[in-house]
Amino acid sequence: MGSVKRKLDRGPAALSTWGRAQYRLATVMDPTARAVESLLAFWADCGVDAALADATENRLAVGANPANGRPAVAEPLTAIPTTARESDTDLAIAQARAAAAGAESLAELEAAIAAFDGCALKAGARRAVFARGDPSAPVMIIGEAPGGDEDIQGLPFVGRAGQLLDRMLAAAGLGERVYITNTVFWRPPGNRTPTPAEQAICAPFLERAIALTAPKVLLLVGGASAKFLLGRSEGILTLRGRWFAWRSDDEALEIPALPTLHPAFLLRQPAAKKKSWADLLMLAERLDRPARRSERHTPD
Numbered sequence: 001m002g003s004v005k006r007k008l009d010r011g012p013a014a015l016s017t018w019g020r021a022q023y024r025l026a027t028v029m030d031p032t033a034r035a036v037e038s039l040l041a042f043w044a045d046c047g048v049d050a051a052l053a054d055a056t057e058n059r060l061a062v063g064a065n066p067a068n069g070r071p072a073v074a075e076p077l078t079a080i081p082t083t084a085r086e087s088d089t090d091l092a093i094a095q096a097r098a099a100a101a102g103a104e105s106l107a108e109l110e111a112a113i114a115a116f117d118g119c120a121l122k123a124g125a126r127r128a129v130f131a132r133g134d135p136s137a138p139v140m141i142i143g144e145a146p147g148g149d150e151d152i153q154g155l156p157f158v159g160r161a162g163q164l165l166d167r168m169l170a171a172a173g174l175g176e177r178v179y180i181t182n183t184v185f186w187r188p189p190g191n192r193t194p195t196p197a198e199q200a201i202c203a204p205f206l207e208r209a210i211a212l213t214a215p216k217v218l219l220l221v222g223g224a225s226a227k228f229l230l231g232r233s234e235g236i237l238t239l240r241g242r243w244f245a246w247r248s249d250d251e252a253l254e255i256p257a258l259p260t261l262h263p264a265f266l267l268r269q270p271a272a273k274k275k276s277w278a279d280l281l282m283l284a285e286r287l288d289r290p291a292r293r294s295e296r297h298t299p300d
Helices: 002-009 017-028 030-045 082-101 106-115 120-124 148-153 160-171 196-213 223-230 263-268 270-296
Strands: 139-143 178-182 217-221 244-247 254-260
Touching: 082 106, 082 196, 106 196, 139 196, 139 223, 148 160, 160 263, 160 270, 178 196, 196 223, 217 223, 217 270, 223 244, 223 254, 254 270, 263 270
Parallel strands: 139 178, 139 217, 217 254
Antiparallel strands: 244 254
C-alpha cells in the first residue's frame, strides 16, 4: 500500500493509464478517496495494473513477466502415468498371489487377507471382511464388497440387504447350504462399487477360497461381481438367470456360475424380487437334480 501511496503523492503521471483513471475518480469523490486508495493498493499488490490490456497475454506461460516483477511459472499438473498405475496393480496382484498360495486353510487365508497391505481400500476400512457360512456348503455366494454394517461386524451380508438375502435363501431351502464372501474384502469409501483393479488385486485370495472350499456352484450377486468374475460386459439384468462357467486364472478350476440381482437392488426395486426368486429356485433345482434322478431310479 505504501508504494501506491507514494505514486499517488507524485501525482497521476506516476501511475498507469488505468491507475490515473482511478486517481481522478478518487480526487473527484473525495469522501471515498481513502477507500479507493486502499482498493488500488490491494490490486497493485496483486499485480493488477490495467483493467483491459491492448493485447492478450498468456500470463501462465513459462517466462512471462507480470507487472509485479514476479516471474510467472506455469508448472503443468503431472498425472501419474498409466503404466505406473498398472505396474503398481501388477505388483499388488503378485503379492496377493504369493500370500494366497501360502494359505493351507481358510483360517490361514483369512489371516493373510488381514495382513495384506496391497489394496488401497484397506486404509479406509475398519477391518477385513472375509466370509461367513458353512465352508463345506455346495454353494458359494460372491457379492461385490462389504458395506457399513459389514465393516463394523467383520462379516459379509449382515445389513438390511444381507438379511433379505438370508430370508430368500431360507425360503428356497438354501439357508444352510451356502458360504458367503465378496470380490473385495474391505469396504470401499462411501459404499461405492469396487473398481476392476481393486477386484483384480483381491482375486487371488478369492480364488484360493474357492479352491479350499470346492463349491459345486457359484452364485454371483450383483453386476460388479458377475461382470468381473465372468469377464462379461453386459448388465446384470441381462446376465441374471443364465448359467455360465467360471474359470480360475490358471484354468485349473471350472465351476458353474449363476448371476443374480443384488439384494440391495431388490430393496430399492421390490418388484424385481420375483426375478431373484426364480434364480434361487433354478439354483436349488440344479443342486438337487442328481439326488432326484437317483431317487427316481431306486427300486421299491
